[in-house]
Amino acid sequence: MTEPKSRRRGAELEHAILDAAWAELSEHGYARFTVEGVATRAGTSKPVLYRRWKGRAELALAAWDHRVPASREPIDTGSLRADLVLLFTRISRRAGAMMNEMVAGVMADAFRYPEVADLLRDRLTRPSSLTRAVEDVVARAVARGELPPVRLGLRAARAPLDLVRNEHITCGQEIDEATIEELVDEVYLPLLRGLAVG
Structure with a gap:
C-alpha cells in the first residue's frame, strides 16, 4: 500500500476527494469511474475513500452533491x-x-x-x-x-x-x-x- 501524498485531513481532504471525483466523472464518465482513479487524482489512498464512502456510486452522488449543492x-x-x-x-x-x-x-x-x-x-x-x-x-x-x-x-x-x-x-x-x-x-x-x- 502506498502512503498518501499529503497530510490533509477533515474537510480539506474531503473537498479534495470530491473535486477529484467530479473531475474523474467529467473526463471518463461513470462507466470508467473508479475509486482508485479518484484516490490517485486526489493524492490519497483507496482505504481513505472507503472509510467515507462504501463504493463508487455513493462517491459519485456525493461528488454531485458537493459540486451542485441544493x-x-x-x-x-x-x-x-x-x-x-x-x-x-x-x-x-x-x-x-x-x-x-x-x-x-x-x-x-x-x-x-x-x-x-x-x-x-x-x-x-x-x-x-x-x-x-x-x-x-x-x-x-x-x-x-x-x-x-x-x-x-x-x-x-x-x-x-x-x-x-x-x-x-x-x-x-x-x-x-x-x-x-x-x-x-x-x-x-x-x-x-x-x-x-x-
Missing part, C-alpha cells in the same frame, strides 16, 4: 404557480448538472448491487431540502388561501424531482421554460388540488 434560498414570490415554476427551474438546473450517463450508470449498478439499490432507496425515501422546500411552498399557498389544506405525503413532495428527472432522462437535454410550465400547470398543480383534505 439551493437553500427560500422560495416566496407571493404566488403558488410562480413559486412552483421557480422551484421546478431550480431542480432542472441542478439535475442538468448531473450527467445522464452517470444517472444511467448508478441506476444500472442498483440492479446489480443490493447496496447501491439501498443507497438510492434511502436517498429517495427520506425527507430532504427539496421536500422541505415543497412543503414550505405549499404551506404558504394554504396560508394565503390559494390552496385548501392538503395532505402532502413524501411521494407528492418528491414529485417535482421525479417529474424533472424523468424529463432529463427521457429527453437528454436541458428542460425549457415551456416544459417547466406544462409540468406545473398540467401535472403538479392538479395533483396538489387533488390532495385537498376533506
Whole structure:
C-alpha cells in the first residue's frame, strides 16, 4: 500500500476527494469511474475513500452533491404557480448538472448491487431540502388561501424531482421554460388540488 501524498485531513481532504471525483466523472464518465482513479487524482489512498464512502456510486452522488449543492434560498414570490415554476427551474438546473450517463450508470449498478439499490432507496425515501422546500411552498399557498389544506405525503413532495428527472432522462437535454410550465400547470398543480383534505 502506498502512503498518501499529503497530510490533509477533515474537510480539506474531503473537498479534495470530491473535486477529484467530479473531475474523474467529467473526463471518463461513470462507466470508467473508479475509486482508485479518484484516490490517485486526489493524492490519497483507496482505504481513505472507503472509510467515507462504501463504493463508487455513493462517491459519485456525493461528488454531485458537493459540486451542485441544493439551493437553500427560500422560495416566496407571493404566488403558488410562480413559486412552483421557480422551484421546478431550480431542480432542472441542478439535475442538468448531473450527467445522464452517470444517472444511467448508478441506476444500472442498483440492479446489480443490493447496496447501491439501498443507497438510492434511502436517498429517495427520506425527507430532504427539496421536500422541505415543497412543503414550505405549499404551506404558504394554504396560508394565503390559494390552496385548501392538503395532505402532502413524501411521494407528492418528491414529485417535482421525479417529474424533472424523468424529463432529463427521457429527453437528454436541458428542460425549457415551456416544459417547466406544462409540468406545473398540467401535472403538479392538479395533483396538489387533488390532495385537498376533506
